[in-house]
Amino acid sequence: MSGNFLALAQPGVQQLSPYVPGKPVDELARELNLDPSKIVKLASNENPLGPSPKVLSAIRDALAELTRYPDGNGFALKSLLAENCRVDLNQVTLGNGSNDILELVGRAYLAPGLNAVFSEHAFAVYPIVTQAVGAEARVIPAKDWGHDLPGMLAAIDEQTRVVFIANPNNPTGTWFSAEVLDNFLQDVPEHVLVVLDEAYIEYAEGSDLPDGLDFLAAYPNLLVSRTFSKAYGLASLRVGYGLSTAVVADVLNRVRQPFNVNSLALAAACAAVQDAEYLEEGRRLNESGMLQLQEGFRGLGLGWIPSKGNFICVDLGQEAAPVFQGLLREGVIVRPVANYGMPNHLRITIGLPAENSRFLEALAKVLARG
Numbered sequence: 500m501s502g503n504f505l506a507l508a509q510p511g512v513q514q515l516s517p518y519v520p521g522k523p524v525d526e527l528a529r530e531l532n533l534d535p536s537k538i539v540k541l542a543s544n545e546n547p548l549g550p551s552p553k554v555l556s557a558i559r560d561a562l563a564e565l566t567r568y569p570d571g572n573g574f575a576l577k578s579l580l581a582e583n584c585r586v587d588l589n590q591v592t593l594g595n596g597s598n599d600i601l602e603l604v605g606r607a608y609l610a611p612g613l614n615a616v617f618s619e620h621a622f623a624v625y626p627i628v629t630q631a632v633g634a635e636a637r638v639i640p641a642k643d644w645g646h647d648l649p650g651m652l653a654a655i656d657e658q659t660r661v662v663f664i665a666n667p668n669n670p671t672g673t674w675f676s677a678e679v680l681d682n683f684l685q686d687v688p689e690h691v692l693v694v695l696d697e698a699y700i701e702y703a704e705g706s707d708l709p710d711g712l713d714f715l716a717a718y719p720n721l722l723v724s725r726t727f728s729k730a731y732g733l734a735s736l737r738v739g740y741g742l743s744t745a746v747v748a749d750v751l752n753r754v755r756q757p758f759n760v761n762s763l764a765l766a767a768a769c770a771a772v773q774d775a776e777y778l779e780e781g782r783r784l785n786e787s788g789m790l791q792l793q794e795g796f797r798g799l800g801l802g803w804i805p806s807k808g809n810f811i812c813v814d815l816g817q818e819a820a821p822v823f824q825g826l827l828r829e830g831v832i833v834r835p836v837a838n839y840g841m842p843n844h845l846r847i848t849i850g851l852p853a854e855n856s857r858f859l860e861a862l863a864k865v866l867a868r869g
């Protein structure tokens with residue numbers, strides 16, 4: 500007799516389902532025998548600009564050191580980030596993607612008998628990092644698709660160690676103001692670490708979204724997490740970072756894998772932080788693409804959830820799964836969000852103007868077929 504290794508997994512893990520990523524272009528090309536170059540993927544909030552030439556050049560330079568371990572302390576990148584973010588070097592934690600930062604938080608602060616509070620329709624990684632360590636995931640109903648911060652506050656108890664909030668949130672794109680955030684932080688008990696996930700904050704510059712960094716000095720229980728995967732266009736390299744008090748950074752550093760960020764990623768991220776034009780071009784493209792999609796939705800009589808990210812959820816007013824399948828057959832990959840409790844929506848990443856047009860044409864065609 501062999502053991503039942505599903506039943507032997509700890510209960511929180513048994514209740515998880517594996518993270519479902521956006522469908523890769525090559526996979527769809529294989530399945531439908533399509534030319535991969537004709538496929539449009541607007542499914543994973545990736546940067547449609549392609550890599551910055553400055554980043555490519557930095558990676559080429561770093562290739563010569565491939566046989567060596569990376570700088571486990573990430574000194575060069577941390578220095579740049581500390582300067583950019585107006586914090587000390589010892590307040591920065593580097594992660595293999597910002598998902599790694601979320602996982603470090605879970606490993607360091609959560610355990611059986613403890614809980615993490617987060618919202619309905621929140622990022623899929625929050626339950627994973629919570630239940631992976633046997634802690635309780637306390638999911639609070641959303642309000643108008645966004646976080647109900649007062650409701651989340653009310654759910655906090657003595658056993659709560661972490662609250663995950665995303666601003667803007669993925670997949671909904673919803674956001675909260677500086678005032679709402681400040682009120683929340685003022686009322687959160689001191690024993691609770693608030694993880695403010697700002698994966699899309701670079702897209703929100705100049706809007707009414709608060710900058711989490713403005714709150715770090717006042718709230719020692721705040722950790723801001725950010726990523727190079729979205730606006731900086733480095734999704735495949737996996738780099739993210741956390742900004743917190745030096746004490747929290749020290750704790751996270753104790754559970755971090757010694758070389759969690761590889762040397763090519765470090766080199767690329769250093770080049771990316773200094774590449775203001777790339778960021779600006781991406782922002783402009785995102786802004787116009789967001790309007791392009793909204794105009795298209797309006798023309799099709801469809802509603803959407805207003806978004807501050809590089810993506811938007813369209814409300815199809817019917818089950819979205821068949822429309823998603825229809826779009827695949829048209830060579831367009833978007834993201835179904837039924838697993839986020841949103842069966843009538845599809846999440847579309849803002850692409851290049853031509854990609855957005857391709858998507859809108861395909862959507863019109865699929866919807867007309869009924």
Ligand SMILES: *Cc1c(COP(=O)(O)O)cnc(C)c1O
Nearest residue numbers: 596597598622669698726728739
């Ligand atoms: C994309 C995303 C991340 C970033 O993931 P990485 O691990 O940095 O690639 C984090 N949080 C949210 C809400 C996201 O959508």
